[in-house]
Amino acid sequence: MNLTRQHALELDARDPLAHARDRFAIPDGVIYLDGNSLGCLPKNVAQRVAAAVEDEWGMGLIRSWNTAGWYTAPQRVGAKIAKLIGAAADEVIVTDSTSVGLFKILAAALRMRPDRKTILGITGDFPTDAYIASGVAKLTGTTFKRVGDRDLGAIDATTAVVSLTHVNYKTGFIHDMRAITEAAHAAGALIVWDLSHSAGVLPLELAKLNADFAVGCGYKYLNGGPGAPAYVFVAKRHHDTFDHPLTGWLGHIDPFAFADDYKHAKGMDKLLTGTPPILSLTALDAALDAFDGIDLHQLRTKVEGLTSLFVALADERLMRHGFTLASPRDAHQRGAVVSLAHAEGYAIMQALIAHGLIGDFRAPDIVRFGFSPLTTRFADVFDAACIIDELMTGRAWDTPEFKSRKAVT
Amino acid sequence: MNLTRQHALELDARDPLAHARDRFAIPDGVIYLDGNSLGCLPKNVAQRVAAAVEDEWGMGLIRSWNTAGWYTAPQRVGAKIAKLIGAAADEVIVTDSTSVGLFKILAAALRMRPDRKTILGITGDFPTDAYIASGVAKLTGTTFKRVGDRDLGAIDATTAVVSLTHVNYKTGFIHDMRAITEAAHAAGALIVWDLSHSAGVLPLELAKLNADFAVGCGYKYLNGGPGAPAYVFVAKRHHDTFDHPLTGWLGHIDPFAFADDYKHAKGMDKLLTGTPPILSLTALDAALDAFDGIDLHQLRTKVEGLTSLFVALADERLMRHGFTLASPRDAHQRGAVVSLAHAEGYAIMQALIAHGLIGDFRAPDIVRFGFSPLTTRFADVFDAACIIDELMTGRAWDTPEFKSRKAVT
Numbered sequence: 001m002n003l004t005r006q007h008a009l010e011l012d013a014r015d016p017l018a019h020a021r022d023r024f025a026i027p028d029g030v031i032y033l034d035g036n037s038l039g040c041l042p043k044n045v046a047q048r049v050a051a052a053v054e055d056e057w058g059m060g061l062i063r064s065w066n067t068a069g070w071y072t073a074p075q076r077v078g079a080k081i082a083k084l085i086g087a088a089a090d091e092v093i094v095t096d097s098t099s100v101g102l103f104k105i106l107a108a109a110l111r112m113r114p115d116r117k118t119i120l121g122i123t124g125d126f127p128t129d130a131y132i133a134s135g136v137a138k139l140t141g142t143t144f145k146r147v148g149d150r151d152l153g154a155i156d157a158t159t160a161v162v163s164l165t166h167v168n169y170k171t172g173f174i175h176d177m178r179a180i181t182e183a184a185h186a187a188g189a190l191i192v193w194d195l196s197h198s199a200g201v202l203p204l205e206l207a208k209l210n211a212d213f214a215v216g217c218g219y220k221y222l223n224g225g226p227g228a229p230a231y232v233f234v235a236k237r238h239h240d241t242f243d244h245p246l247t248g249w250l251g252h253i254d255p256f257a258f259a260d261d262y263k264h265a266k267g268m269d270k271l272l273t274g275t276p277p278i279l280s281l282t283a284l285d286a287a288l289d290a291f292d293g294i295d296l297h298q299l300r301t302k303v304e305g306l307t308s309l310f311v312a313l314a315d316e317r318l319m320r321h322g323f324t325l326a327s328p329r330d331a332h333q334r335g336a337v338v339s340l341a342h343a344e345g346y347a348i349m350q351a352l353i354a355h356g357l358i359g360d361f362r363a364p365d366i367v368r369f370g371f372s373p374l375t376t377r378f379a380d381v382f383d384a385a386c387i388i389d390e391l392m393t394g395r396a397w398d399t400p401e402f403k404s405r406k407a408v409t
Numbered sequence: 410m411n412l413t414r415q416h417a418l419e420l421d422a423r424d425p426l427a428h429a430r431d432r433f434a435i436p437d438g439v440i441y442l443d444g445n446s447l448g449c450l451p452k453n454v455a456q457r458v459a460a461a462v463e464d465e466w467g468m469g470l471i472r473s474w475n476t477a478g479w480y481t482a483p484q485r486v487g488a489k490i491a492k493l494i495g496a497a498a499d500e501v502i503v504t505d506s507t508s509v510g511l512f513k514i515l516a517a518a519l520r521m522r523p524d525r526k527t528i529l530g531i532t533g534d535f536p537t538d539a540y541i542a543s544g545v546a547k548l549t550g551t552t553f554k555r556v557g558d559r560d561l562g563a564i565d566a567t568t569a570v571v572s573l574t575h576v577n578y579k580t581g582f583i584h585d586m587r588a589i590t591e592a593a594h595a596a597g598a599l600i601v602w603d604l605s606h607s608a609g610v611l612p613l614e615l616a617k618l619n620a621d622f623a624v625g626c627g628y629k630y631l632n633g634g635p636g637a638p639a640y641v642f643v644a645k646r647h648h649d650t651f652d653h654p655l656t657g658w659l660g661h662i663d664p665f666a667f668a669d670d671y672k673h674a675k676g677m678d679k680l681l682t683g684t685p686p687i688l689s690l691t692a693l694d695a696a697l698d699a700f701d702g703i704d705l706h707q708l709r710t711k712v713e714g715l716t717s718l719f720v721a722l723a724d725e726r727l728m729r730h731g732f733t734l735a736s737p738r739d740a741h742q743r744g745a746v747v748s749l750a751h752a753e754g755y756a757i758m759q760a761l762i763a764h765g766l767i768g769d770f771r772a773p774d775i776v777r778f779g780f781s782p783l784t785t786r787f788a789d790v791f792d793a794a795c796i797i798d799e800l801m802t803g804r805a806w807d808t809p810e811f812k813s814r815k816a817v818t
């Protein structure tokens with residue numbers, strides 16, 4: 001590969017998705033490689049949220065539950081996300097946080113397999129997935145067991161549900177959704193996929209692959225804003241049979257009957273619990289329009305191109321500074337992050353941020369760069385590698401300030 | 410009482426809180442008596458939310474978790490609410506919906522009374538409180554039992570936790586927090602108060618009355634906007650001992666260590682689950698400033714004045730149309746709503762809304778009017794009674810349209 005800036009500019013010129021960056025407001029003077037943690041602001045969101053505040057809330061007041069479509073927002077936004085994950089419009093709903101959604105789904109799955117007592121996860125998964133599984137297990141008298149991520153043989157007749165993140169948060173490794181789903185089903189278990197690092201990065205085929213459940217985050221590659229509510233997917237074949245314990249009033253079949261006893265709504269609506277955060281949901285609703293007309297196969301090709309360029313530049317210029325590649329070398333096995341391990345990773349990332357290259361640090365030693373495909377240019381990849389190279393060459397990270405700064409990214 | 414409009418205007422002229430209405434953007438041509446369902450928009454919110462979207466998210470991006478105070482928002486907003494409910498600043502946190510918060514708290518309370526197997530509620534309480542209690546009971550193998558709201562003798566040695574709404578959503582009846590808390594404690598039980606219809610309406614003394622737990626809504630009298638996140642209170646004496654099953658990553662003692670195993674944070678921070686909806690939380694944060702400098706005893710006096718004027722006007726002009734009072738006649742026993750029962754209540758409320766008087770309907774026969782004290786004038790009360798009288802006199806509600814319209818308020 002010809003690793004010049006000119007080459008990167010040529011890749012941008014040929015990029016069929018290059019126009020999508022214009023849909024976002026992106027600060028000057030910053031290279032932002034952290035869309036995997038908080039996606040950039042789509043330009044249409046500010047006006048849309050302002051209208052929700054000033055017109056819908058301020059002037060419409062309570063009437064806006066009907067007239068502004070607040071009441072149907074969880075389903076409407078879910079239908080937009082369904083297109084990105086290979087689901088039917090009525091198989092996805094947006095409700096609470098990813099953690100709360102996962103709690104509901106794991107509890108639901110355990111009820112569907114009452115004779116089995118194990119939730120099976122994998123080591124090294126995103127902590128909240130493990131923490132929530134532990135919480136559900138403790139509450140229900142079941143066991144949360146973790147195994148290595150290729151240890152499909154651990155799925156057995158005691159496994160009620162397998163729960164894992166499709167694309168690993170730290171390395172970007174893509175698990176084989178087809179093989180693991182099949183292995184779970186072969187053992188009579190159900191499967192829950194956490195798509196937080198998948199949706200918006202690669203085409204997903206939940207329905208086609210026969211997945212049972214999925215959850216995912218609204219604020220990473222979906223660009224829904226800080227703490228955007230999360231989505232839940234349930235395969236249609238389970239709609240009549242699943243239920244969950246977070247039975248709030250909006251999940252009732254007739255919330256405005258104010259009946260004494262709970263009777264759950266049909267289908268995905270039963271996953272509603274309390275009143276959803278409409279302003280945050282409105283931002284996500286508008287943000288998803290940034291995917292309008294985006295071909296998900298082109299999106300995937302771009303992700304592989306961006307990450308491959310970065311890996312090549314890292315090989316050429318960065319490994320000599322003591323970095324090692326913590327992500328898969330094979331682009332087909334990689335989501336949209338490339339992580340480099342370095343013993344001084346913490347201070348290095350703090351210094352990079354201070355120098356205008358925003359990635360993030362994941363303990364103990366990972367500097368992580370996310371290549372959100374709608375907003376990242378090939379030239380950004382080149383410039384990022386140059387900044388890292390310069391900073392490492394000048395040891396600009398080696399200061400007390402960068403070594404002690406508190407990171408929350 | 411001299412029930413003229415002039416008298417109402419004189420009450421407004423003497424109202425020490427009359428200036429507070431200027432803190433809100435209120436539509437022209439509407440009398441809004443539904444702040445008990447969705448509070449009006451405080452004027453400072455639009456600018457504050459726009460800054461959160463455009464500056465903090467758009468330009469600050471991930472850095473804003475630190476620089477814009479997103480990370481500490483749940484505690485900061487909780488401290489503002491603490492002042493309204495008689496709690497210490499570090500006894501309140503804002504996280505998910507009221508329903509999800511109540512789920513956490515009921516599960517926590519059951520763990521603190523492992524030998525007791527009953528959650529005790531009252532009949533006629535807000536449905537989500539009962540639905541969530543049922544969900545927790547089913548999941549934990551305990552029982553959710555409901556008794557009449559004066560039946561304190563039902564609290565016994567089998568009761569783990571008593572859970573009820575302080576001010577009834579439908580009638581405005583105020584339960585005796587002191588007596589019920591004492592009765593629960595005398596029986597060795599814990600108590601959870603739902604303050605959704607109390608905070609912002611009357612002074613609360615959770616700490617002084619020795620309450621164990623409380624939850625409450627952000628979008629009613631606190632004016633936090635549609636679906637604003639809810640708060641949770643836990644008495645400091647329980648901070649070291651309580652835990653709950655919704656163990657998400659933000660409730661970890663060191664979320665950014667990304668440790669494999671959950672170890673809960675100290676104090677209220679352990680109630681955090683997933684990433685909170687920052688835009689909705691920002692709106693609530695700003696909205697609470699409308700309470701700056703408001704004396705809660707004056708607020709209470711105004712609530713009693715507003716509701717008493719409406720009851721007097723109803724006696725004089727409305728009962729002859731077939732209404733009966735569904736709220737307590739004694740102002741001291743009444744929150745900020747006055748409800749009238751009428752067999753044609755549904756169509757009547759639809760017609761009132763079409764005529765610019767916004768209250769709401771609660772099945773089967775309640776027309777409910779909420780007198781949010783920061784935004785309602787005594788003249789509004791007078792005008793509302795006149796509109797109802799006119800509409801009933803002219804039978805303007807008696808049309809197929811009003812009888813069939815779908816209500817969601």
